[in-house]
Amino acid sequence: EPEVTQTPSHQVTQMGQEVILRCVPISNHLYFYWYRQILGQKVEFLVSFYNNEISEKSEIFDDQFSVERPDGSNFTLKIRSTKLEDSAMYFCASSHGGSSNQPQHFGDGTRLSIL
Amino acid sequence: EDKVVQSPLSLVVHEGDTVTLNCSYEVTNFRSLLWYKQEKKAPTFLFMLTSSGIEKKSGRLSSILDKKELSSILNITATQTGDSAIYLCAPSNFGNEKLTFGTGTRLTIIP
Numbered sequence: 001e002p003e004v005t006q007t008p009s010h011q012v013t014q015m016g017q018e019v020i021l022r023c024v025p026i027s028n029h030l031y032f033y034w035y036r037q038i039l040g041q042k043v044e045f046l047v048s049f050y051n052n053e054i055s056e057k058s059e060i061f062d063d064q065f066s067v068e069r070p071d072g073s074n075f076t077l078k079i080r081s082t083k084l085e086d087s088a089m090y091f092c093a094s095s096h097g098g099s100s101n102q103p104q105h106f107g108d109g110t111r112l113s114i115l
Numbered sequence: 116e117d118k119v120v121q122s123p124l125s126l127v128v129h130e131g132d133t134v135t136l137n138c139s140y141e142v143t144n145f146r147s148l149l150w151y152k153q154e155k156k157a158p159t160f161l162f163m164l165t166s167s168g169i170e171k172k173s174g175r176l177s178s179i180l181d182k183k184e185l186s187s188i189l190n191i192t193a194t195q196t197g198d199s200a201i202y203l204c205a206p207s208n209f210g211n212e213k214l215t216f217g218t219g220t221r222l223t224i225i226p
Contacts, residue, residue, distance in 0.1 A: 004157075031212055043158065043203065043216040056213055091157060097212050101165065103149055104207075104214060106157040 002026045004107035006092050012113045013082055021077045021110045023092030031097030032075045033104060034067065036060070036088040043091065049075065050097065079112075087114045117142040119217035121204055127223045128194060136189040136220045138204030148180050148187045149214065151203040158203055161189070191222075199224045 005024045013019045025032050034046040047057045049067055057065075066078045075094075079086055089109045096102040118141045128134055140148065147165045151158035162171045164180035164187060171178050178189045191198055201221050205214035 033213070035214075035216075042218045043205075043214075045213045045215065048213050089156075093214075095212060101147060101163075103160045103163045104212070105160060106151075108156040 004092055004094055004105055006090075006107035006110050008110060009108065010111045010113070012115065015084055015114050016081050019079050019082055019112065021079075021090050021092075021112070023075045023077075023094075023107055024073050025075055025092065025094030026105060027073070029094035029096055029105075031055075031095045031104075032067075032069070033093040033095075034077045035091045035093065035106075037091065037109075038088045046077070046090075082112075082114045084114050087112060117206070117208075117215040119204060119206060119215050121202075121217035121220050123220060124218065125221045125223075127225060129225050130194055130196060132194050132224075133190065133192045134194060134222060136191075136202050136204075136222070137186065138188070138217060139184075139186040140204070140206045140215075140217075141185060142206045142208060142215055144209040145182075146207045146209045146212070149205045149207060150178055150187070150189050151205065153201045153203055153219065154199075161202075194222075194224045196224045196226055198222060 007022045032049040037043045048055045064080045091109045092107045093104040095104040122137045150161040162178045167182040175192045180187045201219040203219045205216045
């Protein structure tokens with residue numbers, strides 16, 4: 001069964017550094033998402049992306065965050081200048097979306113640790 | 116602001132028992148209600164419910180949506196230790212399709 005893949009599985013970065021989290025969504029999906037889960041807390045929506053642009057973003061997704069689909073397969077989340085509170089598990093998800101109303105499927109996540 | 120409340124927060128039962136997990140929601144432009152199972156890493160998809168009153172089943176798991184009461188339940192019969200996980204409910208919106216997750220119910224099955 002096709003799946004969403006994320007790399008790396010664990011990223012350790014110094015505060016203030018830039019980090020890029022990578023995702024390969026399921027190949028025929030059209031909608032892409034990033035969520036995060038701070039340890040012990042609920043999964044929170046960050047951003048949705050469709051047709052090469054952001055369709056919605058949450059309050060968490062400030063100017064330090066950006067997303068990109070640089071080619072036909074990858075979907076990336078960049079954090080420009082990381083803060084301690086960015087430490088979390090980041091999940092990528094994808095779905096057919098639109099009128100087909102299919103569920104979102106999640107990758108295994110990248111655990112981001114900011115020192 | 117969209118809101119999702121799950122209950123109970125935590126549940127410990129013996130293997131073979133039946134459990135019912137609850138989810139209530141308040142979201143704008145509601146489209147569907149999804150249930151996910153989260154073990155160590157990614158939430159894995161269980162059910163998507165769009166129509167009220169129609170039960171969906173997968174093996175020992177079943178779920179139903181009540182759009183009038185803005186709620187859903189997830190039932191697990193004849194529980195097994197492999198059912199131990201956090202069960203998440205998440206309504207989706209029309210348009211951007213974002214999911215709003217509840218805090219989840221942590222289910223522990225004792226052998």
